[in-house]
Structure formats: structure tokens, C-alpha cells
Amino acid sequence: FYFYLYRPVIHNEGFGDVEYKWSNGGVPFHFADQQQRDEDYFIIRPLDGYHPGRIEKQVKAIIQDQADDFTTPHVIWMEGHDSSGPNAKTPQLLRDIRAKFPDLNVVHSTLSDYAASLLADADRDALKLVTGERRSAQYDRRSGNLYGYTTSARMFLKQRNFEAERWVQWYAEPFCMFSGLAGRDINDRYLDMAWELLLQNSAHDSIGGCSLDEIHDDMMHRYKQSIEISKGVFDASVKHLVRNIDMSAFSSTPESANKELFLVAVNANNHTREEVVEAVIDIPKEFDAGGFEVVDKDGNVMPVQLRHHHPVQPVLEQMIDRPMYFDMHRYTAYVQLGTLRPFSLTAFKVHPIAPREERNASLISTKRGFTVMDNGILSVRVNHDGTLNISHEASGTEYLNLASFHSEGEAGHAWVHEAVKPFVSTAGTKPVITVTENGHLSATVRIDHRMTLPADLKERKTGKKQTGSVTISCFVTLRKDAERLDFSIRVHNAAESHRLRIHFPTGLEATHSCGEGQFDVVRRSLERPNTKQWIEQPMYDFPMHHFVDLSDGDKGAAVLVNGLKEYEVLPDRKRTLAVTLFRAFEYIIAPSSRQDYTFQKGAQCLGDQTFELSFYPHRHDWNKGNVYHEALNYNVPVRLVQTGRTNGTLPGTKSLLRIDPPQLVFSAFKKDEAGEEDCYILRLYNPTDETISGEVTTHAILRHVSLVTLEEKHLQDIPLQYKDSFEITV
Incomplete structure (x- = not known):
């Protein structure tokens, strides 16, 4: 409607008319000084035009071009584009269309009314079932291109968004609700504020990373605010819960009560876990003995690997007294905790003790000139070029030459990727390999690479001497009893216009990839059909949320990601899984004329940045291999x-x-939107293809449970199984 009717009739303009002549009339406005010369022009007194003579031809054109688009009598005409406002002349245009075409019932309607009409009249049995994502959606010149490469534009935004979501969704909101159930007054707006700041960053050109630097700078500030608010809510909630823990299972005497130290582990997801964690424990100097041990309520001593220690005097804040300080000795150590139940607070006692001589076997050794990490589940050989050979004991599978880094030139923009040479890889190079930590609970190898690249797109196109560089420090960590290998990748990027990826050649005979998305794990074919006749060529770089997985049914490999959003399975025999770390590009847009913002460097992702991911080999597929479980624990x-x-x-x-x-x-545990006292909403979902019958158990005593929609409208009551549990089928 907008291009077929609105622009021709209201403005006497066609689809391709984008130049505005000063002689056209209207009153233009533009700042003519150095401060705001780069801002757009505006028409502050628009022309009062109307061209009804064009209605008949344009209506016939839109009817003809849309003849095969609809399967019901209800045809939709959309007004506007992505940054347009309403025009008071639209109702007059609709009246004139009805007058010239009395057989057309043209209604100024809403999307919800249109959807209701479709639902009422559609012949569902006759409709063609379309499955999949349709990520190449443009089928003619009237339909839109998806422009899906915004998944990798300004990856730092996606990482910060992921962090903000984690803080509010997994830490702040559910534990605020738990503390409310335990008696804390939670009738405030802090969570609303945290969510609102997060949502303000979710406009398509904002989270897409395809706007000006100023917009994305504001986004980063909002993320910071959202995270800080969430931290405050989580802090207040856990304080309330911790002071209400019953620690009577730990023996005590009246004399020792004020000398006792406890460590409380907070498991903020729905999975039981036993794992090595890094703890920072302060021992008061008044009873510091040079070391410590951690015991559970049954007296079992938890394994500890001390990293380092030093004196500290942390400030003590009290609302009823002036700030004071503790005189402490701070120990940073790895602790292998016992079983942590879902959404639980588990107490351990800390005993100051004299240092003990550790005789535990370390996780790293040298074999035949190679650094080898081994915890009995995974064996990792560090090759001389910095790649890794990983052997997975449970499946009997060895994955070869993992974790090389690859850079390719980028001549595209925020919405489109266009690879250009040269292509540079760390495979076959000679990085610096260092063991930075080697204990019985945790061990880390550091691999330092340096890539020499063209400094910018101009150097790439002219073939001049390469003056840019990228330095990569890849920290690879294996922990005792861990089933995954963790990566922390620190990059200093001093080269523009390139995409940097990490490659994992899986060697699996997989036919599909499985990427976690919204309430789903999306199964995507690895076939690449002949698409020369397609208007919009398919994208083989796909989005993901927590993980992507490849499997041949008997064994599989997943990459778990902390905020990274894009992967591709390369069309090679090794079924190489490539994960994008960042995609740097020149920011040039053409809303009408070409606007060159290459002087803004935010899209080039220059400087220091850190990326985190994990390689998780497993048996079976993503579901039977517990990939979701491992991804959420990670x-x-x-x-x-x-x-x-x-x-x-x-x-x-x-x-x-x-x-x-x-x-x-x-998915969520929150207060209901109606604000009813003691009423909470639990959201969960089933990402598998099978119906699952399950049970929900709470610490609270339940009075009533009902099934509701996402809009929190009542569907049906759910009977209680016991006073604290109920059954659910999803």
C-alpha cells in the first residue's frame, strides 16, 4: 500500500523516487553551522498534495501483483516503512478507493483484526504446511530480504545483552521471588526497571548492531544499568535467604559460634551439579592458620587446590554504624563441591588449618614432546600449532586439530557478509604455548597467536603491505571430572574489516546441526542446494543462544557459548564447526543517498575483547547427551x-x-502481572519433539495452581499432587 498507493497518490512519487528537488516546494530545514551540519534535512512545512488521478491505475496494479499471494478473501495492504509516521490523508485515500472500486471492501483495520479474519475463514486442511525457518525469505522483488548477518554485527552488544539477560533471568528475578516466599518485602519496581532497560535495547536496528556509534554507546550504558540493578536485587535476595538458613546440622559450641566461617553455594538453575568452582575465601587474621578446609554437613572434606593468597582489609558496611574493616587473609582456590540440588543454597563449613602438603596428581603432563591435559574423561593434546586433539573416553572418539583461528576480509556491512581475500589461519603456525596452572582440580594452558592482516579494507583491495595485526591469547582450561573443555579467548584487534572465527573440525557424519533458539532447538540441514535462481541467496551462518550441536546419533560434539550468536558448519569433509567471534565492517548506509560513516569505528570491533566458549563431546544426540544441562551449568x-x-x-x-x-x-519465576498477593508465575518449556510429563516441587506450601497463557490468562486448574508439588504435561 505504501509504495503502490500512498506515495503515488499523496506525494506523486514512485518506488524509485528518492531525490527531493528544492524546486518541488515545501519548507526545508537544516543547520548551517559546524556543530550540526551533518544532521539530516527536514521539511518543516510539507506540501499539501493529493493526486486522486493515480488511484485507479495503482489499485489495479496492486491487485494484479498480489493475485497469487492470498488463500482467503482477506488481503492485507501495509502502510508505512520502518521509520514513517501516520498521515491524516490516509482515510481520505481509503474513501476515494472505495468510491472508485465499490466492489472492494477496503477497511482501515489492525493486525489483530486481520489475523482473526484469517483464522475464521482459512481452510486449514487445504493449506500447505511450511516448515523450517525460511531464513531466505525474499521470493520476488516485492518481498523483503532477511539481512540475517546482524547476528554477528557488533558482537560485543550480543555478549553484553546475554550477560544482562543472565543477571535478571537466572539470578535476580527467581531469587527475588524465593526471598519473597521467605518473608522479604519485594513490592518494588527494581526488576521492572532492569527488564525495561534491557527491552529498550531490543529494537531491531539496536540489538542488530546496525546503527550509529552513539546509539550503541547508549545501549551499553543501559546494559550496565540493568546489570547493576539486577546485582542489587540478587544481593538483597540472597542476603535474606542466607540469614534464614538452618545450619544446625553443623556441630558447634557456644564458645566457637562467633569464630565459625561458612561458605554457601547458590545453584541458580534447574540442574543438579557437582563441579569444581573458584572460591575467594577470607580468613580473619585472628584465627588464620595458613590454610583452610571445606566440609559439608556430613563432615566430608571437599578437595581444595590453593591458587594464591594475600592480606586484605575489606570494608564492612553497616547501616546502623560507620564503615569499618575486617583484617583478613584472602585465599583464592578451587574447591570441588559436593552435590548441589536445583535452585538451592547449600552450606559448607570452612575450617582454618595449617597448610598441608599436596600429593595429588596434576592434570597436565608432557608426553612425547606434547603438553597433555587429562582428567580421565577428556584427554587433550596441545599440538605445536596450538590446535588441540581431544579424546572423549565415553564415546571412544578423538577430535583432531580443534581450535584454530581464521580471519577473512569483510567487504559487506551490518546486514550482509561479503568475504574478500586474504584469508589467514593460525593452523600450521608456531604460537607460544605456556602452562599457566597445573593442579589436581584445575589446569590451564595458554596459547598465544599473532596474525598479520591488512590494516583496513583499502589495503585488502589494493594488495598493499599488510600493516594490521590481531593478537590472540587462548586460555584452555580442564577441570577434574569435567566433561567439557573451557576456552577464554582474549583478542587485541588492530585490523579493520574482517571476520574472526574459531574452527572445530568434528569429523562427524552429521546431516544436520542443532542450534538452540527461542524455546526450541532448531534442526538445520547441512545440505547446500543449487540456489542460482534464488533472489536472496541462503545464509549458512545460523543463530544460536546457548549452544550448537552436531551428532551422528551415536556421538556428538557441542560448542557452548557465552553470548556468541553465529555459527556455520563448513561444506568440508571434516564437518568443521566455525563459530564467529566478531565481524568488523565499514559502516555505510543508504536510506536514500549513500551516507559514509566509516570515520565511526564502533563497527570495527577494535581493541581488547574477550570471548568465552566450551567444547563438549558427548554420546548420542543433544537431548540424550545432556547438552542443555551442560550449557546451562556453563x-x-x-x-x-x-x-x-x-x-x-x-x-x-x-x-x-x-x-x-x-x-x-x-524460563522464568516471577510475580504475576495483575499484582495479586502471593501469586507467582512459573514459565517452563519443552524443547524436544516428544511430549513430556513432569513434576514441579517447591519449598513453599501451595494453595492453588492453574495453567495460564503467556498473557497470564487462565486456561485450566491443575490439581495439587502434594501440598508442595503438582504434575504437568508439556
Whole structure:
């Protein structure tokens, strides 16, 4: 409607008319000084034009071109483009169309009314079933291109968005609700503020990373605010919960009560876990003995690997007294905790002890000139070019030459990727390889690469001497009993216009990739059909949220990502999984004329940045291989709190919320939107293809449970199984 009728009739303009002549009339406005000369022109007194003589021809044209688009009598005409406002002349245009075409029932309607009309009149049995994502959606010149490469534009935005979502979704909101159930007053707007700031960054050109630097600078500030608010909510919530923990299971005497130290582990997801965590424990100097041990309520001593220690004097804040300080000795160490139940606070006691001589076997050794990491589950050989050979004991599979880095030139823009030479790889090079940590609980190898690249797109196109560089420090960490290998990748990027990816050649006979998305794990074919006749060529770089997985059914490999959003399975025999770290490009747009913003460098992702991901080999497919479980444990780390003895009523190990089986994924635990007292909303979903019957158990006593829509409209009551649980089928 906008281009067929609105522009021709209101403005006497066609689709391709983008130049405005000063002689056309109207009153233009533009700042003519150095401060604002680069701002757009505006028409402050528009022309009062109307050209009804064009109505008949344009209506016939739109009817003819849309003849095969609809399967019901209801045809939709859309007004406007992505930054346009309403025009008071539109109702007059509709009246004139009805007068000239009395057989057409043209209604000024809404999308919801149109959808209701389709639902009422569509012959569902006759409709063609379309499956898949349709990521190449443009089928003619009237339809739109998807422009899907915004998934990798300004990756730092996606990483920060992921961090903000984690803070509010997994830490702040659910534990705020748990503290409310435990008696804390949670009637404030802090969570609303955190969510609102996050949502303000979700406009398509904002989170897409395809706007001016000023817009994205504002976004980063909003993310910072959202995260800070979420931290405050989580802090207040956990303080309330911790002081209500029952620690009577730990023996004590009246004399020792004020000398006791406790560590509380907070598991903020719906999966039971036993893992090595990094703890920062402060021992008061008044009873520091040079070391410590951690024990559970049954007296079991947790394995500890001390990293370093030093004296500290942290500030003590008290609202009823002036700030003071503790005189402490701070120990940073790895601790292998026992079983942590879903959504639980688990207490451990910390005993200051004299240092012990550790005789545990370390995880790194040297074999035949190669650095080898081995925890009995994974064996990792560091090759001389910095790639890794990973052997997975459970599946009997060896993955070869993993984790090389690849750069390709980028001549595209925010919406489109266009690869240009030269292509540079770290495979076959000679990086610096260093063991930075080697203990019985955790070990890390550092691999330092340096790439020499063209400094910018001009150097790439002219073939001049390459004056740019990228330095990569890849920290590879293996922990005791871990089933995954963790990567922390620090990059200093001093080259423009290139895409940097990390490659994992899987060697799997997979036919599909499985990428986690919105309430789903999307199965995508690895076939690449002949698409020469397609208007919009297909994208083979796909989006993901927590993970992407490849499997041949018997064994598989997943890459778990912390905020990275784009992957591709290369069309090679090795089924190489390529994960994008960043895609740097020149920012040039053409809303009408070409606007060159290459002087803005935000889209070039220059400077220091850090990327985190993990390689997780497994048996079977993503579902049977517990990929979701491992991804959420990776991306929602255990939180640790140091405290004194508390004498509350909350058990020190029980789940505050548990959803069984773990194939049902937690999404949210929040107050209901109506604000009803003691009314909470639990959201969960089933990402598998099978119907799952499960059970929800809470620490609270339940009075009533009902099934509601996402709009929180009642569907049906759910009977209680016990006073604290109910069954659900999804």
C-alpha cells in the first residue's frame, strides 16, 4: 500500500523516487553551522498534495501483483516503512478507493483484526504446511530480504545483552521471588526497571548492531544499568535467604559460634551439579592458620587446590554504624563441591588449618614432546600449532586439530557478509604455548597467536603491505571430572574489516546441526542446494543462544557459548564447526543517498575483547547427551557467599524449586502481572519433539495452581499432587 498507493497518490512519487528537488516546494530545514551540519534535512512545512488521478491505475496494479499471494478473501495492504509516521490523508485515500472500486471492501483495520479474519475463514486442511525457518525469505522483488548477518554485527552488544539477560533471568528475578516466599518485602519496581532497560535495547536496528556509534554507546550504558540493578536485587535476595538458613546440622559450641566461617553455594538453575568452582575465601587474621578446609554437613572434606593468597582489609558496611574493616587473609582456590540440588543454597563449613602438603596428581603432563591435559574423561593434546586433539573416553572418539583461528576480509556491512581475500589461519603456525596452572582440580594452558592482516579494507583491495595485526591469547582450561573443555579467548584487534572465527573440525557424519533458539532447538540441514535462481541467496551462518550441536546419533560434539550468536558448519569433509567471534565492517548506509560513516569505528570491533566458549563431546544426540544441562551449568555459574552461622528455618541443601525431568527447561519465576498477593508465575518449556510429563516441587506450601497463557490468562486448574508439588504435561 505504501509504495503502490500512498506515495503515488499523496506525494506523486514512485518506488524509485528518492531525490527531493528544492524546486518541488515545501519548507526545508537544516543547520548551517559546524556543530550540526551533518544532521539530516527536514521539511518543516510539507506540501499539501493529493493526486486522486493515480488511484485507479495503482489499485489495479496492486491487485494484479498480489493475485497469487492470498488463500482467503482477506488481503492485507501495509502502510508505512520502518521509520514513517501516520498521515491524516490516509482515510481520505481509503474513501476515494472505495468510491472508485465499490466492489472492494477496503477497511482501515489492525493486525489483530486481520489475523482473526484469517483464522475464521482459512481452510486449514487445504493449506500447505511450511516448515523450517525460511531464513531466505525474499521470493520476488516485492518481498523483503532477511539481512540475517546482524547476528554477528557488533558482537560485543550480543555478549553484553546475554550477560544482562543472565543477571535478571537466572539470578535476580527467581531469587527475588524465593526471598519473597521467605518473608522479604519485594513490592518494588527494581526488576521492572532492569527488564525495561534491557527491552529498550531490543529494537531491531539496536540489538542488530546496525546503527550509529552513539546509539550503541547508549545501549551499553543501559546494559550496565540493568546489570547493576539486577546485582542489587540478587544481593538483597540472597542476603535474606542466607540469614534464614538452618545450619544446625553443623556441630558447634557456644564458645566457637562467633569464630565459625561458612561458605554457601547458590545453584541458580534447574540442574543438579557437582563441579569444581573458584572460591575467594577470607580468613580473619585472628584465627588464620595458613590454610583452610571445606566440609559439608556430613563432615566430608571437599578437595581444595590453593591458587594464591594475600592480606586484605575489606570494608564492612553497616547501616546502623560507620564503615569499618575486617583484617583478613584472602585465599583464592578451587574447591570441588559436593552435590548441589536445583535452585538451592547449600552450606559448607570452612575450617582454618595449617597448610598441608599436596600429593595429588596434576592434570597436565608432557608426553612425547606434547603438553597433555587429562582428567580421565577428556584427554587433550596441545599440538605445536596450538590446535588441540581431544579424546572423549565415553564415546571412544578423538577430535583432531580443534581450535584454530581464521580471519577473512569483510567487504559487506551490518546486514550482509561479503568475504574478500586474504584469508589467514593460525593452523600450521608456531604460537607460544605456556602452562599457566597445573593442579589436581584445575589446569590451564595458554596459547598465544599473532596474525598479520591488512590494516583496513583499502589495503585488502589494493594488495598493499599488510600493516594490521590481531593478537590472540587462548586460555584452555580442564577441570577434574569435567566433561567439557573451557576456552577464554582474549583478542587485541588492530585490523579493520574482517571476520574472526574459531574452527572445530568434528569429523562427524552429521546431516544436520542443532542450534538452540527461542524455546526450541532448531534442526538445520547441512545440505547446500543449487540456489542460482534464488533472489536472496541462503545464509549458512545460523543463530544460536546457548549452544550448537552436531551428532551422528551415536556421538556428538557441542560448542557452548557465552553470548556468541553465529555459527556455520563448513561444506568440508571434516564437518568443521566455525563459530564467529566478531565481524568488523565499514559502516555505510543508504536510506536514500549513500551516507559514509566509516570515520565511526564502533563497527570495527577494535581493541581488547574477550570471548568465552566450551567444547563438549558427548554420546548420542543433544537431548540424550545432556547438552542443555551442560550449557546451562556453563552459562549460569554457581555463586558463592561467605557468612557466619545462621539459625533460620530454610534447610541448607533443599531445592527452593525443582522441575523434573530436567528436559523441561526453566524460563522464568516471577510475580504475576495483575499484582495479586502471593501469586507467582512459573514459565517452563519443552524443547524436544516428544511430549513430556513432569513434576514441579517447591519449598513453599501451595494453595492453588492453574495453567495460564503467556498473557497470564487462565486456561485450566491443575490439581495439587502434594501440598508442595503438582504434575504437568508439556
